[in-house]
Structure formats: structure tokens, C-alpha cells
Amino acid sequence: EFRRVLFRSWRALIATRAYFPDRVATAVVQKARWMIGISLAGWDRTGWGGRWRVSELWMRLRDRRAPLAVIALALGYAALVATAASAIGHAWRATAAPVYGPGLRWLLVANALLLAWRLAMRAWATGEVYGWVEGARAVPRAVVGNIVAMLAARRALVRYVKMLRGAPATWDKTAHRFPDAIPHDG
Numbered sequence: 001e002f003r004r005v006l007f008r009s010w011r012a013l014i015a016t017r018a019y020f021p022d023r024v025a026t027a028v029v030q031k032a033r034w035m036i037g038i039s040l041a042g043w044d045r046t047g048w049g050g051r052w053r054v055s056e057l058w059m060r061l062r063d064r065r066a067p068l069a070v071i072a073l074a075l076g077y078a079a080l081v082a083t084a085a086s087a088i089g090h091a092w093r094a095t096a097a098p099v100y101g102p103g104l105r106w107l108l109v110a111n112a113l114l115l116a117w118r119l120a121m122r123a124w125a126t127g128e129v130y131g132w133v134e135g136a137r138a139v140p141r142a143v144v145g146n147i148v149a150m151l152a153a154r155r156a157l158v159r160y161v162k163m164l165r166g167a168p169a170t171w172d173k174t175a176h177r178f179p180d181a182i183p184h185d186g
Contacts, residue, residue: 021174024148030174031152032159039066040160041169070153073146 021027043064090097100108119139127135163169 024144024151026174027148028151028155029172031148032155033172033174035066035152035156036160036163039064040156041163066149067153067157070150074150077146 021030042060087097119142122142123135123138125135126138159170
């Protein structure tokens with residue numbers, strides 16, 4: 001009996017069934033509000049904690065990584081566009097593209113495999129909870145989510161700097177449209 005219960009609880013997924021705005025503009029507003037409250041204002045209002053427990057530091061680092069993550073996202077997408085433009089330019093001019101060293105090739109392959117794994121797990125978990133159609137949509141939604149995060153970071157930083165300069169903090173309320181039921185097709 002214990003084994004069956006243990007396996008069942010191991011196999012169970014924990015999912016948040018919440019409604020996020022379904023338009024880019026409102027999603028940017030909501031995400032910016034979270035970034036201001038959790039990452040930026042949380043940093044200067046609560047600091048890094050008085051006692052340096054590993055768990056406390058870990059949670060604060062996770063909460064406050066959004067601004068750095070957005071910089072990494074922007075650089076990654078810029079590198080992707082630059083690499084594609086370079087490949088197209090070299091193909092058009094019939095010149096040899098630069099050759100990457102073995103260390104960089106290994107790093108790129110490792111990153112690609114880890115990204116593929118993360119996207120596959122995201123699609124699988126979403127499919128387990130919401131059905132295979134939503135599972136398939138999870139991969140392109142990751143790109144949309146990254147774009148929303150980059151736009152929200154800009155908005156959050158502008159609003160936060162205004163707050164630091166004395167402007168009152170304002171609440172950006174976002175409207176949510178709630179569907180009648182959560183579809184589950186799998």
C-alpha cells in the first residue's frame with residue numbers, strides 16, 4: 001500500500017490553474033507589476049535578510065533574478081538573430097562561415113539539448129493537465145512568454161525608477177477574461 005501511494009504521489013503533477021491576461025498589452029502590465037513588487041521593490045524594501053541561511057538566500061535569488069534573466073534573454077535572441085543573419089550573408093556571398101572551436105561547439109550543443117529537454121518537459125506537463133493540444137501550444141508560448149518578459153522588464157524598470165524619484169506607486173489593475181470551463185482534451 002505504501003509503495004502504491006508513494007508512486008501515485010510521485011507521478012502526480014502540481015499545477016496552477018490560474019487565468020493570465022490573454023492579450024500581450026495586458027500581460028505586459030501584469031508581469032511588470034510582478035517584477036516591480038517581487039524583484040525590484042522587494043530588493044530595496046526587504047533587503048537580503050538578516051540571517052544568511054541557504055534556503056533564504058536561494059528564495060531571494062529566485063525572486064530577484066527577473067531583471068538579469070531578461071538581459072540574458074535579450075542577448076540570447078540578439079545572438080540568434082545575428083547568427084542567422086551571418087549565415088544568410090555568408091550563403092548569399094558564397095563565403096565560408098566562421099568555424100567555432102570545440103569548446104564553443106560543445107557549449108552550444110549542451111545548451112540546445114537542455115533547452116529541448118526543458119521545452120519537452122513543459123509540453124508534457126502542460127499536456128498532462130490541459131490535454132495534448134495545449135501541450136503542443138506550450139512550446140510556442142514559451143517564446144511569447146519571453147517576449148512578454150522583455151517588454152515587461154522595460155515597463156517595470158521605467159515605473160520603478162519613477163518610484164525611486166518620488167512618484168507615488170500606482171496599482172496597474174489588469175482585466176482578466178475567464179472562460180466558462182478549462183478545456184481538457186486528453
